[in-house]
Amino acid sequence: MKTSPKTSTDLSAQIAAAIRDAIVSGDLIVNQRLPCEAELAEQFTVSRPTVREALKRLAAQSLIRTQRGATGGAFVNRISFEEAYSQHITTSTLLLSMNAVSFETACEARYALERACAPLSAARRSADHLATMRAECHRQAQPGLTDEAFCASDVAFHRALVDGTGNPVMSYQLAGAVEAMQPLMNMITFTARSRGEIVALHTQVTDALEARDAGAADTALCELERYTLHLGRDVMAKRAKSRENLTATH
Amino acid sequence: MKTSPKTSTDLSAQIAAAIRDAIVSGDLIVNQRLPCEAELAEQFTVSRPTVREALKRLAAQSLIRTQRGATGGAFVNRISFEEAYSQHITTSTLLLSMNAVSFETACEARYALERACAPLSAARRSADHLATMRAECHRQAQPGLTDEAFCASDVAFHRALVDGTGNPVMSYQLAGAVEAMQPLMNMITFTARSRGEIVALHTQVTDALEARDAGAADTALCELERYTLHLGRDVMAKRAKSRENLTATH
């Protein structure tokens, strides 16, 4: 646990990196207690605030947790799937929104990955998963729904589809792809007709999984991708045109 | 940008959450400068060290970057694909290693996702991607290679396969699945025979992509999954047995 040679970065970043390496490499194991802040300060020959900044960096990545009191301190944290989900989703969402990733690219990735779930989900989905999917289909068909609520339900539907694989690693990896699309989807104004189309395709997917028919699920997802892309392209084209006009008036 | 109602957590965590929300919601846009630390301290009615801890939390997630000097400060960071990769890989690796995810589960997820890349990669791979894959195959066939170097080359091969899709979102999402498997793969001792088998399958995948034959690529990847699983199961069974013995002697 010694400081890295690069002196250009912050001390707190160096210390955080050193401790992170120790955790990743297995030198520090889950639930192991780190030395108290004062001791760390001494070891790294820095002040306590600097150590604290380093620890906060690690806490932000859920690598450690801290506890107050006599037997408190910083402990190596067993990162939970929930924490990992949430981090992955935040990062994915920002990555997409900040880097001008096209609707096409994001959509393609999302459906390619979802289709990878279809065979596993067809084989393993529980009655619970099916029930969730049916419930979301039903919700999506209700007339009073806002576009945002419709999108949220859409995400819930797809999450159930992914969870149907019974593979938590799949759920984790897909979380980013599915959830990060939501802001892009939220740009779309769903007409009654397009909603009907989507619900029909969702129902088709659900039916296929109920019948444990991977091929049919794949087909329905392809259709859904095609249709989503169609909806998205309209919106994106309009936005691009309005941006163009704005630039022209400058 | 005001503090959330929950008072149970750290002030620095609350402030970090408030600023993060402002970034995610778009209130703060890319490259926008945050108020200086003293001002933030005043706004949130906390001290500067507390603000700094909050900013370090955000910096750890690449949400902001800081700059010293007269026109310095904290700026909303456009998170790059590289930064996102690296975070995703760290999280994925720890998630797998700390939560006793079985080799089977991880392997299944990885190959399910990689197979999702096959059709796209067959359609779009460049000559560069093929060259990288061939080069890695060649490296893997060299006799003096350590197991770790073999694994590293394996990862490089699969990364090229994924990058062949030409879809950066796919590359990002897959990075976690591919790289996080490496520690698990590193447990395996590759015999000359198993290496030969793997290189043959890698070559088969490469040939399929060169021929733009998605079906053949899928078949080869299935074979590779089957074989990897076979190798992994042996190792994991042995490890489980030795753990069992350890527990029995307690």
Place this chain on the structure above:
DNA sequence: TGTCAAATTAATGTCAGACAATTAGAAACC
């Protein structure tokens, strides 16, 4: 002697104020 309450202690959380280091831009000088 057993039980409950109070004191102790060790740790993190927060604060205040100071100084160092860095950097952009303004001012001064040639």
Place this chain on the structure above:
DNA sequence: GGTTTCTAATTGTCTGACATTAATTTGACA
């Protein structure tokens, strides 16, 4: 006009102190 120097703004770091929290020990009392 171009170059150098100065200045100001901002983050980085340190010191020392106090507040808060929670486990442990101590001690009083039944």
